[in-house]
Every structure is written in C-alpha cells, then in structure tokens.
Amino acid sequence: MTAGPDHSPFSSSFSGDGPRTGVVLSHGFTGSPHGLRAWAHALAAAGLAVRMPLLPGHGTSWQDLNRTRWQQWHGALDEAYLELDAQCDQVFAAGLSMGGALALRIAATRPVAGVLLVNPGLTVDDPRAPLAGILKLVLKSTPAIGNDILKAGMDEGAYTRTPVAAAHELNKMFKDTVRLLPRITAPVQVYRSTVDHVVSDSSMALLRRGLTHAPLDVVQLENSYHVATLDNDADRIFEGSVAFIRRVLQTGQEVGSEQA
Numbered sequence: 001m002t003a004g005p006d007h008s009p010f011s012s013s014f015s016g017d018g019p020r021t022g023v024v025l026s027h028g029f030t031g032s033p034h035g036l037r038a039w040a041h042a043l044a045a046a047g048l049a050v051r052m053p054l055l056p057g058h059g060t061s062w063q064d065l066n067r068t069r070w071q072q073w074h075g076a077l078d079e080a081y082l083e084l085d086a087q088c089d090q091v092f093a094a095g096l097s098m099g100g101a102l103a104l105r106i107a108a109t110r111p112v113a114g115v116l117l118v119n120p121g122l123t124v125d126d127p128r129a130p131l132a133g134i135l136k137l138v139l140k141s142t143p144a145i146g147n148d149i150l151k152a153g154m155d156e157g158a159y160t161r162t163p164v165a166a167a168h169e170l171n172k173m174f175k176d177t178v179r180l181l182p183r184i185t186a187p188v189q190v191y192r193s194t195v196d197h198v199v200s201d202s203s204m205a206l207l208r209r210g211l212t213h214a215p216l217d218v219v220q221l222e223n224s225y226h227v228a229t230l231d232n233d234a235d236r237i238f239e240g241s242v243a244f245i246r247r248v249l250q251t252g253q254e255v256g257s258e259q260a
Contacts, residue, residue, distance in 0.1 A: 005157025007032040007059030009052055010040040014088060016047020019249060021113070022084035023092045024106065025052040026077050026099030028121075029170055030146055030163075031227075032059040035156035036096055039229045042238035048245070049088055051080040055102075057166065062141055066163035070173035077102045081110055092245055096229055097121045097199060098170060100190075101177045104207075107188075107214075108180035114248045115188040115214075116241050118228050119196050122178055122203040122210075124171045139164050148197045148226035156227050181210025189217045189244045191228060191237050198226040217244070 010033055014020045023043050027036050033052050040052045053076045057068035077099075084091045090113040095103035100120025107115045146158025188211060192204060208216065219240060224231030 005032065005034040005155065006037060007034055007054055007157065009033055009054045010037060010044075010050060011052070012040070012044035012048070012050045014047065014049040015044075019089040020049070020087065021090045021092070021245065021249065022049035022051065022088035023094055023116075023245070024077060024081045024084055024103075025050060026093075026095035026102045027052070027055065027058070028095070028097030028099045028158075028227075029166070030058070030062065030065065030144070030159040031097070031099075031156055032158070035158070035227055036099075036229050038234060039094075039238055039241070043241065046242045046245075048242075049084055051084050053077060053080045062159040062161045062163045062166075065159065066140065066165040068166060068169065070169040070176075073098075074102055074105055074173070077106060078110070081106050081112075085110070090249065092116060092248075094241070095120070097226065098173075101174055104184065104188075105173075105177050105180060107186050108177075108183040112186050114186050114245065115184070116244060117188065117190045118237060119193055119199050119226050120190065120203060120207065121199045122174050122206045123200075124167065124174065125200045125202060142167075145198050146227075149231050150195075150223065150225045151231045154227075154230045156230055178206050178210055181207070182212045184211060184214045187215045187217070187244075187248055189219065189240070191219050191221055191233070191240070193221045193224045193226060193228050193231075193233075196226045 056072040057065035093103035094116035100117040141161035
C-alpha cells in the first residue's frame, strides 16, 4: 500500500562546520511541504538548519485555504525565519512558486544572506484574476493547478481544486511583493524550467525588473515542469542550492549570471 503525501512541517538543526547557517523554506499555493521534502532533506544532509512550515490553509482542504489571508502565509514563514535567526549566524530564504514570492518577502523585510527560488510566481496570468474578488462571491473553486510534473508517477499532493477566494489573496500578495523587490540586496538564485504550465515568464520579467539592488543568477532547467523539486532536475536543484549557499558564505556575494 502506497503512503499518502506527507504534509507535515520539517525541521532540522545545524550540524555542519563554519558559520551556523539556516534555510527557511516555503511550499507553494495549494501544495504542502510534501513537494519540497526531498529538498529540505538535502539541505539538512549538508549540515544546514532547516525550517519548512505548513502554511495556514494548506495540507487539509481547499475550503480551509479559502478562509485564509495572505498575511497568514507570510506570518508563518516569517515566524520560521525568526526561529532560525535566533539560532544561526546566517539565514537563507527559499521557496517554490508562491513560496518563492514569500521567500522574496522575507528577503525584503529581514536580513537574509541569500535567496533560492524554484519557478517563483509574482503574477497570476489567468484573465479572471482581476475579477477574483467578485468571482469568489459566486464561484468557490476552479480546476486544480497542481502536479505540473514531467517525471512519470510523481504526485505533489496538492489540492484537487483551486479556491477562488484564496486565489484573490494570492494575487494581492503578488502585487505587494513586487512593490518590495527593490529592497532586496542579498544574492538571488533562480531555478527556472523552460516549460512551466503554471507560472509564465511574466513573473521572471517582474523579478528581473524589480531586483535593482541584488545580483540575480538564473539556472535553466530543460527536463522539468513547474514542480521541479519532484521532477527530473531535482538533484541539480539540491546540489546547486548547497553550492550556492557555500559560495555566498565564502565570498559574501554571488555574481549574477544566466546559465543554460
């Protein structure tokens, strides 16, 4: 019998050498820590302290998510950051999709050492998005956006429906996060799938325009879709993340570049 998705939070203590370093990690919209658990384990195996919370409204039902506000998602990740910050010399922020936007919010409001993102979202491309505040009154949910994975047999354990009221909150959070991007000064590394059916290149365009004071490094993923942490390029993300963290700790800054 196959076990179901593990939605529980993840936590590990620092066990490496050098500066006590932590990573606060965020899953995406309608997802859960299940989709990032292998990434969290890889960071922990490298000796890093890790905190990956289950965001409010996630890991239960899409109806629960419809009753949350975006400030609750940010608050949960910020609380996890503060927990790490009290124990570590340096803290990195990381996330997938909406979790990438939340990681960017942490980087804009807290003194992080660096940022790691996988297919970060900063805009909702659905033409109905501007109307979500009205649609939520008559339409509770729409078809799911989860499981955009090229690798066969993988399941991120996301909700089977997309809650409209929560999507309205997501849109508001994205807009507010874009406003904060110029505040970020820590180096940012992005893993970007060349084929992504959930987040379009418009989010990357907003990120490039907004990061006016932070070096940006983009690594292209040719063999994965949106949930790349469960896809064919997962090991590349995990190994590259650890290498990025070590370079930042050694040099204090990562030179931005575009990588194939």
